[in-house]
Amino acid sequence: MNLTVADVRLTPVLVADPPLLNTQGVHQPYTPRLIVEVVTADGVTGVGETYGDTTYLELARPFAERLEGRRVSDLNALPTLADEVAVDASRVGNAVDVGGLRGVQTAGKLRLSVLSGFEVACLDALGKALGLPVHALLGGKVRDAVEYSAYLFYKWAGHPRGVPAEPDDWGAALDPAGVVEQARRFTERYGFTSFKLKGGVFPPDEEIAAVRALAAAFPGHPLRLDPNGAWSPATSLRVAEELADVLEYLEDPTLGTAGMAEVAARTGVPLATNMCVTTFSEIKEAFTRDAVQIVLSDHHYWGGLRATRQLAAVCRAFGVGVSMHSNTHLGISLAAMTHVAATLPDLHHACDSHYPWQSEDVLTERLAFEGGRVTVSDAPGLGVELDRDRLAVLHRRWLEDDGALRDRDDAAAMRAADPAWRTPPVPRW
Numbered sequence: 001m002n003l004t005v006a007d008v009r010l011t012p013v014l015v016a017d018p019p020l021l022n023t024q025g026v027h028q029p030y031t032p033r034l035i036v037e038v039v040t041a042d043g044v045t046g047v048g049e050t051y052g053d054t055t056y057l058e059l060a061r062p063f064a065e066r067l068e069g070r071r072v073s074d075l076n077a078l079p080t081l082a083d084e085v086a087v088d089a090s091r092v093g094n095a096v097d098v099g100g101l102r103g104v105q106t107a108g109k110l111r112l113s114v115l116s117g118f119e120v121a122c123l124d125a126l127g128k129a130l131g132l133p134v135h136a137l138l139g140g141k142v143r144d145a146v147e148y149s150a151y152l153f154y155k156w157a158g159h160p161r162g163v164p165a166e167p168d169d170w171g172a173a174l175d176p177a178g179v180v181e182q183a184r185r186f187t188e189r190y191g192f193t194s195f196k197l198k199g200g201v202f203p204p205d206e207e208i209a210a211v212r213a214l215a216a217a218f219p220g221h222p223l224r225l226d227p228n229g230a231w232s233p234a235t236s237l238r239v240a241e242e243l244a245d246v247l248e249y250l251e252d253p254t255l256g257t258a259g260m261a262e263v264a265a266r267t268g269v270p271l272a273t274n275m276c277v278t279t280f281s282e283i284k285e286a287f288t289r290d291a292v293q294i295v296l297s298d299h300h301y302w303g304g305l306r307a308t309r310q311l312a313a314v315c316r317a318f319g320v321g322v323s324m325h326s327n328t329h330l331g332i333s334l335a336a337m338t339h340v341a342a343t344l345p346d347l348h349h350a351c352d353s354h355y356p357w358q359s360e361d362v363l364t365e366r367l368a369f370e371g372g373r374v375t376v377s378d379a380p381g382l383g384v385e386l387d388r389d390r391l392a393v394l395h396r397r398w399l400e401d402d403g404a405l406r407d408r409d410d411a412a413a414m415r416a417a418d419p420a421w422r423t424p425p426v427p428r429w
């Protein structure tokens with residue numbers, strides 16, 4: 001068996017995305033993702049997926065060159081390869097990133113986000129070569145299916161007039177009744193039983209009313225609200241108090257470890273984060289200050305599936321819970337998330353996934369949610385197959401784009417509807 005990487009293919013794509021609202025603005029009609037393929041000398045191909053914005057593509061190309069000639073089993077060498085890739089200092093602010101939604105933006109985190117796409121592709125190829133599923137390469141699954149939550153968004157019925165976009169059949173959701181209706185469709189279509197509402201869009205009282213409406217419509221079901229740090233600690237505490245009896249957790253109510261610690265100290269509602277703890281170096285302060293009770297891992301920016309397991313081990317040592325965050329992603333990433341989630345014994349919350357919002361994919365067969373769960377594949381590798389025709393279509397869209405959509409910018413997308421829109425300063429409320 002020759003596990004040497006003989007070829008690496010990088011295919012940036014633009015994927016249709018509905019007009020989902022968040023505190024920054026609205027999703028673009030198409031969002032960039034990067035599909036990574038590694039091909040071994042024996043002709044085994046592994047696939048991975050990560051962020052596809054220009055900054056990530058710039059690093060992925062030199063990373064791919066360094067990977068060629070290595071073996072797909074050399075997973076511990078990947079961080080060293082990533083460290084060799086130069087990061088343009090103007091691309092990183094070392095503060096919360098411009099979009100604000102992915103936490104701090106550092107050179108190291110950018111490298112890890114790129115690395116993760118390659119790690120998943122290597123694991124897929126290794127699994128196929130050995131005849132083992134990815135979860136087995138991670139030590140084996142402890143469950144046969146992984147539970148996901150319905151990821152509810154305030155949304156418009158369509159993208160702004162004049163903006164080329166794919167239609168979606170979800171309709172608008174701009175008030176409590178619309179949110180409940182969206183939740184019902186999620187349960188009918190996919191069987192989800194936990195609900196997360198993306199907040200920070202409307203004044204807190206309107207979002208409190210939406211969560212109350214969900215609690216009335218789905219009594220006893222786990223509910224979460226995530227305003228992406230849009231509130232002050234005082235507002236966060238008021239919302240926590242008003243929704244204490246129905247929230248499973250409050251997610252990133254306020255920005256930064258100090259603010260989260262202040263809120264956590266004064267409420268019994270657990271706080272979850274995918275913004276103030278997004279790198280290993282942020283753990284010590286956040287955990288010792290008891291700022292967060294649940295870390296929402298994202299294998300893309302934590303540096304892959306094996307790093308996600310390391311994060312889970314650290315969380316366990318500190319008595320902090322772990323679950324999973326999601327940005328817009330395709331089926332390759334959902335398969336990767338499902339494999340790693342299947343190996344984590346202490347996963348006690350349903351994971352997030354944007355996948356139901358994606359009408360397009362690059363797989364021959366979409367992954368299915370049944371009873372809110374994705375079955376863990378026991379097929380070799382990730383257990384997914386690339387649809388080259390679909391990949392070509394979505395890549396052509398990327399090639400034909402004039403650059404306007406190649407970097408996700410929710411504030412710019414909002415300006416198509418409201419030319420005066422600027423990313424709101426935080427705290428917004």
Ligand SMILES: O=C([O-])C(=O)C[C@H](O)[C@@H](O)C(=O)[O-]
Pocket residue numbers: 020021022101102198226228274325326327328
């Ligand atoms: O949980 C989160 O914070 C997210 O999923 C961030 C995402 O980017 C979400 O807010 C979005 O796509 O609008």
Ligand SMILES: [Mg+2]
Pocket residue numbers: 226228251252273274275325
């Ligand atoms: Mg979040």
